[in-house]
Amino acid sequence: LILAQTALETIPRELAQHPAVVADSKRRRKPPDEILLDRSVHHAAMSRLKEARSRGRPDIAYHVVLDVTCAPAYRCRSLKLYVHTRNDLVISLSEDVRPPKSYDRFRNLMEQLLVRRQVGEEKDLMTVKEMKLRDLIAEIKPGKVIGLSRLGNRADLHELVSGSMGKKPCFVVGGFPAGHFDDETTSLFHELCSIGGEGLEASLVVCRLVYEIEKSLGLG
Ligand SMILES: C[S@@+](CC[C@H](N)C(=O)[O-])C[C@H]1O[C@@H](n2cnc3c(N)ncnc32)[C@H](O)[C@@H]1O
Numbered sequence: 001l002i003l004a005q006t007a008l009e010t011i012p013r014e015l016a017q018h019p020a021v022v023a024d025s026k027r028r029r030k031p032p033d034e035i036l037l038d039r040s041v042h043h044a045a046m047s048r049l050k051e052a053r054s055r056g057r058p059d060i061a062y063h064v065v066l067d068v069t070c071a072p073a074y075r076c077r078s079l080k081l082y083v084h085t086r087n088d089l090v091i092s093l094s095e096d097v098r099p100p101k102s103y104d105r106f107r108n109l110m111e112q113l114l115v116r117r118q119v120g121e122e123k124d125l126m127t128v129k130e131m132k133l134r135d136l137i138a139e140i141k142p143g144k145v146i147g148l149s150r151l152g153n154r155a156d157l158h159e160l161v162s163g164s165m166g167k168k169p170c171f172v173v174g175g176f177p178a179g180h181f182d183d184e185t186t187s188l189f190h191e192l193c194s195i196g197g198e199g200l201e202a203s204l205v206v207c208r209l210v211y212e213i214e215k216s217l218g219l220g
Helices: 019-028 039-046 058-069 103-116 133-140 157-167 202-216
Strands: 002-006 082-085 089-093 126-130 144-154 169-174 191-194
Touching (some): 002 058, 019 039, 058 103, 103 126, 157 202
Parallel strands (some): 002 169
């Protein structure tokens, strides 16, 4: 499972002098380029930012990472999770990882990972490298790459999952709050499927997907 184009990045240089960023930087006693861009804190600064609608939502990765890593399918190593960011970093999570349940601790961990490219006590449990989504998929070598999007062809999730389980499928869900996969990402999919007419939160889509995977594996 890949969470792709995830809105997880440190504050870009062009926003470093904005008063909302300077205030947060003082409060957290960290330089802006070591703080995650977060719309809930940096909203005023983000109005100047390119593609602002799809950026500044680290909480999406937080929810997905917690939901997936506690799932039986993940714990029994039948499912692997990668978080690909909009800046082409790929975070790989080991099956033994226990991410912090507190958002503050998760945020600090992500900041450490993105800035220092490694984390202390979680070393080897979470790794990050610069990598395009295309190269990640080439490395995983899935039998089938299935993108999930409201704009895809309508599919029954149960049939989609049970029909692809023997093919080493790779499911790709967008880790951004608004907009759609870019053309480069869409070109990597064998299929683009919708599981409903309305736009759903990434974490809800992931939970439904994991549930179907577990049923297919007999873990339900
Ligand atoms: C909050 S949505 C992104 C917003 C986008 N406008 C949308 O409606 O899909 C995050 C991700 O959840 C997944 N998603 C949301 N609604 C979906 C749907 N109806 N069918 C399949 N996937 C969906 C997609 O992977 C999407 O990139």
